[in-house]
Amino acid sequence: MQTISFFSIKLFFNLRPKQIRHLFIRSSLTTMKQQTPIAVEHVAGAWYSVPELRLRDHHFTVPLDYTPSQSRNNISLFAREVVAVGKENQDMPYLLYLQGGPGFESPRPTEASGWLSKACEEHRVILLDQRGTGLSTPVTTSSMLQMKSAQELVDYLKYFRADNIVKDAEFIRKHLVPNAGPWKVLGQSFGGFCGVTYLSFAPEGLKEVYLTGGIPPIGDGCTAKAVYKACIGPIITQNEKYYNRYPQDIEIIRDVVNYLQETEGGGVPLPSGGILTPRGLQLLGLTGLGSSTGFERLHYLFERVWDPVIVPGAKKQISYYFLNAFERWLSFDTNPLYALMHESIYCQGAASQWAAHRIRAEHENKLDAVKAAREGRPVFLTGEMVFPWMFDEIHALKPFKEAANLLAEKKDWPLLYNKTQLNKNTVPVAAAVYYEDMFVNFNLAMETAAEIAGIRLWVTNEYMHSGLRDGGGHVLDHLMGLLHGKKPLF
Structure with missing residues (x-):
């Protein structure tokens, strides 16, 4: 059981009855002063508001490892319930939103807008911070330092994949949905991968599933190498598109690469203490090439790459503005789980062995930044x-670094998908497949779609990978239409 502080105990007794569900107390009140362990499986907060929305926070206590024979080392989960103003007490279906990543928390609503506004017209939306993110016992650069060894960290992080995220979702569903009924799931990107895992192992908890840029490869072993091999072509295409739109940036980026390579040590110090090298500079393509407005953001970033010369004869140098923006662009300091666990999301009973690194080596003639600049x-x-x-x-x-290497060599990853179950799926599923998606390869997505019985596909090049966010409510509305008769079968 998880130990909570005296402050938490005091807070517990100040809660109204409706805010407390499934409370288990090990000892009597006479032992409270000794801070006897107490496990609160679910605490719901009071309603509060942002423009046109009402929100309520939910905190859950769940096991790190759901295996019954294992010790109950607990973690916390955070989920935010969102409804349109005035609908707090209405009977509406629940819609669970699973964020992309891995390792990124759910959106923090500031107003009714975009897909969330559309969803809240008819649903109670549950914005889940997946385990290790946001307020769900976050895995941070500082919290991970509590681990005594790299192996201890790996033994902890192995529980932070889609299989356990689905188990978390089932735990929450049974506590939130009246009579533990099924709910709908909307999965964006990696959240869609989780949705397919959900279909594989807990379809009884699902009423409908919507996938946006989130159909995973489901082959045996580790599909990471196949993913990166398939993505090289689209990456090259997006680069060519970017330079066609901003041809002036060809010379700017080439000059930056030459400057970095010619600097002592092969790079310049970053504000946080790292180093910016030519290959590090190339990481800007992660979001700059694959999402809408990415080209523009990338171009405007490079507009301020050089410091102005305000003293005649001063040495040319990369601006602090650019170096600071570079680090904020990548988010590895705030969401390190992404870097540590990214390749493992493709693994079932096999190691990734730094698949992206191996594929890049096969295409170094195109991706060697220094050679290209020279x-x-x-x-x-x-x-x-x-x-x-x-x-x-x-x-x-x-x-x-050591933990990352251990994760790359780890072979005994459990299954994430069940083809037999997917082949006989009866849960209504609709998916937006973006034809020019740089993150989730179109051909691999279509191969998996053929394995999911009854899936309805909307294939479009109108949106990039970020279509759910960029399209307002249009993407979700279109997918809902596919399942609700507005878009009949052809």
Whole structure:
């Protein structure tokens, strides 16, 4: 059981009855002063408001490892319930939102807008911070330092994949949904991967599933290498599109690469203590090439790459503005779980062995930034890839290099998908498949879609991977229409 502080006990007794569910107390009140362990499985907060929405916070206590024979080392989960104003007490279906990642928390609503506004018209939306993110016992660069060894950290992080995220979702569903009925799930990107895991192992908890840019490869072993091999072509295409839109940036980025390579040590110090190298610079393609407005953000970032010369004869140098923006762009300091666990999301009973690094080596003639700059060619940026050298160059990741290597060599990953179950699926599923998605390869997504019985597909090149966010309520509305008769079968 999880031990809570005296402050938490005091807070518990100040809660109204409706805010407390499934409370288990090990000892009598006479032992409270000794801070006897107490486990509160679910505490619900009071309603509060942002423009046009009402929100309520939920905190859950769940096991790190759901295996019954294992010790009950607990973690906390946080989920935010969101409804349209005035609908707090209405009987509406529940919709669970699973965020992309891995390792990123759910959105923090500031107003009714976009897909959330559309969803709240008819649903109680549950914004789950997946385990290790946001307020769900977050895995941070500082909290991980509590681990005594790299192996201890790996033994902890192995529980932070889609299989346990689905078990968390089932735990929450049984506490929230009246009579523990099924709910709907909306999965964006990695959240869609979790949705397919959900369909594989707990379909009884599902009423409908919507996938947006989130159909995973489900082959045996580790599919990471196949994913990165398939994504090289789209990455090159996006680079070419970027330079066609901003041809002036060819020379700017080439000059930056030459400057970094010619600097002593092969790079310049970053504000946090890391180093910016030519290959590190290429990481900007992660979000700059694959999402809407990414091209524009990337271009405007490079507009301020150089410091102005305000003293005649001063040395040319990369601006602090750019170096600071570079680190904020990547988010590895705030969401390190992404870098540590990214390749493992593709693994079932096999190791990833730094798949992206191996695939990049096979295409170094196109992706070698230094060689391209010296030869006067455009420098191609990379996509959604994590490399071992990042744990040398990015300050926030340095303490976890050994753990990252252990994770890359780990073979005994449990299954994430069940093809037999997917083949006989009866849960209504609709998916938006983005034809030019740089993150989730179109061909691999279509192969998996063929394995999910009854799935309805909307294939479009109108949106990039970020279509759910960019399209207002249109993407969700279209998918709902596919399942509710507005878009009949052809």
